[in-house]
Amino acid sequence: MIRIVVEPSQIQGHECMLTPPQQHYLFRVMRVRPGQLVEALVSGARLYECKVEPDSQTLTIQNVDEVHVPIAITLAQALIKRDLFAQIVEKGTEAGISRFIPVVTERSIVRDVSPAKQQRWQIIAQEATEQSRQTRVPQIEPVTSFKALPTMPGHVKCVLHPEGPNILEWLLEERPHGSEWMLVAGPEGGLSDSEVAMLQEAQYVAVSLGPFIYRAENAGVIAAGILTAWASSRLSSVGDLF
Amino acid sequence: MIRIVVEPSQIQGHECMLTPPQQHYLFRVMRVRPGQLVEALVSGARLYECKVEPDSQTLTIQNVDEVHVPIAITLAQALIKRDLFAQIVEKGTEAGISRFIPVVTERSIVRDVSPAKQQRWQIIAQEATEQSRQTRVPQIEPVTSFKALPTMPGHVKCVLHPEGPNILEWLLEERPHGSEWMLVAGPEGGLSDSEVAMLQEAQYVAVSLGPFIYRAENAGVIAAGILTAWASSRLSSVGDLF
Structure with missing residues (x-):
């Protein structure tokens, strides 16, 4: 329809x-x-x-x-080159991300976004919402410094890191509870060790997506797809909250 | 490195x-x-x-x-518009797909691929392999008719369909065994009911990715990311085979 x-x-x-x-x-x-x-x-x-x-x-x-949406995922995504952030907004919206925070990290090459581009991302988010049977148009936040992430609110917080435990094992063993999720994904060269450590000190859990290395524009989208499939299944305990 | x-x-x-x-x-x-x-x-x-x-x-x-790769995923992907198949090859390779079959389905708008494009897809697959710490360069097969899918070999066969059970529930409840996987993903308008029925008669299981509808160029990639994360975790029983 x-x-x-x-x-x-x-x-x-x-x-x-x-x-x-x-x-x-x-x-x-x-x-x-x-x-x-x-x-x-x-x-x-x-x-x-x-x-x-x-x-x-x-x-x-x-x-x-x-419309029942079991969890709200905020993707704090490091800015990346070319117009790949637009692709993340489009595909991430389909995968259930409800808020995007463009983040400047230590290894970010792109460090600023024009208001026109920001506006275009918001339009892309709206179009992807309409196409994918969803109920929330994701919000695109202003560009944010990495330093703001540790103190951001959220019931469950994770950061994508190739050396973390497998995200599915973590979900099914820990059964994390709560509706507001923070998901952090790094830039092309990854987050620095000290950035990962800063997040871990702030109760972020490092998780990986399996043995392969995803490009920066793909990792957050795949992770969101996994979280959404999990949260909307009977395997999660998130539904208990609603 | x-x-x-x-x-x-x-x-x-x-x-x-x-x-x-x-x-x-x-x-x-x-x-x-x-x-x-x-x-x-x-x-x-x-x-x-x-x-x-x-x-x-x-x-x-x-x-x-x-290099240990627990499962080999063949994505039989309906041809789609613009150059989105190239995007599927790139992102799907990262997500662990080891073979791509471009398929002509009932609702396919694109029905043919030039040899030059086919060759370009193979190069994209090779580049994505190099970038993602993988060991197999995926093979891009020639364009294939949908009718060939039911009889194709594979230990585990699934077709993406919004009305199927959640893919994670299916994986964790059924614990499908076997190293060779077939994954079928439809074109922009989806597979027709009779196509889905043909696959189901041929032992394909219909699975969904959650409550949202993914664009044709995103569904197969997300599904492969889920299968790879699952197969490389201790949750799967696939490792028993190796």
């Missing part, structure tokens, strides 16, 4: 009011017809199944679903 | 003979110096730690490692 993302204020009673760009998208681009069903998603909250009305300005709500 | 991929025939006694392109790469591009250590990988077999010799034509072998 075609899906659009709407603001809570667009939901009024049994109707969803469409903005002009949404009208353009639905009627010109997607060529929907009156009577057709589409989905309107309020990020982080509800998914509305709606009928297209002939006036082209409103949808009539038929059905409402609460 | 700098790594090159070599043919078995290049290993002669305690020496690794370099081809002219490898000499160019090591001495001109990477600017290695005599005495420096580099790695030479024989795909699927051994990793040699070698010392660079002043003659610029040979390396002296210092150390040999057998």
Whole structure:
């Protein structure tokens, strides 16, 4: 079904009011017809199944679903070269990441991001949300210094590191509890030993993804995919919290 | 450490003979110096730690490692639009896929691949192997019809499908045994119901990656990352076979 993302204020009673760009998208681009069903998603909250009305300005709500997302993953990702951060935002959103923090680390080559690029990442996040049946449009935070990570809040915190224990063993043996997760992924050359040590002192657990070394733009996405598959399975104890 | 991929025939006694392109790469591009250590990988077999010799034509072998890869994953991936198959080859190689079969399915829009593109994918696979500490350069097979999949060999066969059980639950409950895995991933619009049924009749298990829908270029890679993390952990029973 075609899906659009709407603001809570667009939901009024049994109707969803469409903005002009949404009208353009639905009627010109997607060529929907009156009577057709589409989905309107309020990020982080509800998914509305709606009928297209002939006036082209409103949808009539038929059905409402609460969307169950067992954990919220923040990916603190070191800035990386080329436009690979955009790729991480796209694929990481599909894998269930709900917040991205671009981080400047010791070995980061890229150390700054233009406001235009930041804005583009936010649009990519929104598009990926719409495509992947999710309910929260991830937030892209401003560029942050590595030093801020140890004190950031989170129920469960992990850092990707090739020498850590296997992430699946850790999940199934420790059964970490809590809905707010922090996941840290390094830049091309990895985090420095002292950075990893700083995180470990701050209750971060170092975990690895298996025997292979992933490129910087792939590691955080794969890790998020594993966390999401685990959290949404009966193997996790996260569901107990909800 | 700098790594090159070599043919078995290049290993002669305690020496690794370099081809002219490898000499160019090591001495001109990477600017290695005599005495420096580099790695030479024989795909699927051994990793040699070698010392660079002043003659610029040979390396002296210092150390040999057998590389342990618990499972061999073949990804039968439906052809997809743009050059996204190349991205799957790159990221999937990192995630432990050892063979790629480009497949034409009912809903495939792309149905053919030029020899030049096929060759480029093979080069991408080789580069990703070198970067990710792996031992086997994945093989890119010729374009194959979906109809060939049901009879393809494999100890464990699965197909990605949003309505299947969670892949982690399946792995940990069924503990599938065997070293040769087949993994099927559909095109942009997914596999058709009859295609999924054909695979299920042929002992394929349908599995999902959690509650979200991944784009076609992301699903197979995430699934391979999960399989590799699982197979290389103490949770799997695959290690019993080796």
